[in-house]
């Protein structure tokens with residue numbers, strides 16, 4: 452399959468081409484980058500819905516429910532879920548795939564779990580590029596699930612068109628989520644597992660946090676929606692809330708998308724620059740010997756970096 456025909460087929464929405472494109476992106480291959488270059492101009496139409504929250508909050512179950520609810524309105528949907536690497540949630544890796552198989556055979560739905568290979572930054576970038584592929588392929592909505600742990604993952608969700616932060620009652624996750632800095636990114640709060648004891652208490656503690664903020668008359672104050680992802684209770688209300696947010700932010704969506712562009716640019720630029728330094732500037736083994744010299748206090752890190760920058764940037768004094 453040539454690159455040209457692959458991008459054409461992605462733009463036509465061919466599921467096999469989408470699958471192939473995602474694999475190229477996951478492998479961080481040059482073909483993946485070439486594909487993004489070809490399809491980028493055709494993206495920007497899909498509505499990106501980011502769902503984050505602590506491990507095990509029920510994000511996948513909720514995304515699956517959202518998928519059904521949104522699909523019922525006739526819209527086509529792509530889902531990209533980041534598989535947790537944590538050994539503590541090993542079961543969920545299979546779970547994501549199994550649970551969402553209820554949509555197998557529906558050509559209006561494409562679901563992909565991203566396996567973690569290498570570093571998290573790479574995974575976050577790959578996730579946002581998979582969203583681009585779905586977008587180019589004509590999916591109306593892209594659902595993105597990430598665990599709210601790393602800054603990169605939080606950034607993907609923060610720069611989605613709407614960010615949903617999922618909290619569960621009674622586990623101290625509320626506090627955890629606060630610490631991870633994911634409260635600030637929420638456009639909508641979901642208290643999932645509302646069947647559990649303490650759901651209302653959790654709602655109140657989020658309310659208390661929100662009341663510390665001041666909101667102007669026309670400002671969006673993040674609503675709190677209680678859900679039971681396992682039964683689907685509260686999910687229609689969540690969809691309604693998403694639609695309300697979408698309508699409310701119609702005019703400001705551009706700045707959100709610009710923030711996404713900025714995140715993507717900074718990510719790519721630092722990755723590419725570091726790659727350039729490692730491949731083109733440093734001699735084989737030099738990075739390691741530099742580390743040794745820093746560790747032994749023979750060299751300080753600032754001087755080391757200044758020296759590398761002088762060599763990396765032509766014309767630098």
Ligand SMILES: Nc1nc2c(ncn2[C@@H]2O[C@H](COP(=O)(O)OP(=O)(O)OP(=O)(O)O)[C@@H](O)[C@H]2O)c(=O)[nH]1
Pocket residue numbers: 505506507508509510511512513535540543544546547598643644645646647678679680681682
């Ligand atoms: N009681 C109850 N259990 C739920 C609810 N939603 C999800 N669960 C259960 O919580 C567990 C974790 O659900 P997942 O959907 O895998 O959670 P997740 O947030 O995607 O997990 P990770 O991706 O591993 O972070 C599963 O056993 C679900 O069945 C709910 O509303 N109520």
Ligand SMILES: [Mg+2]
Pocket residue numbers: 510511512532543547596
């Ligand atoms: Mg999950």
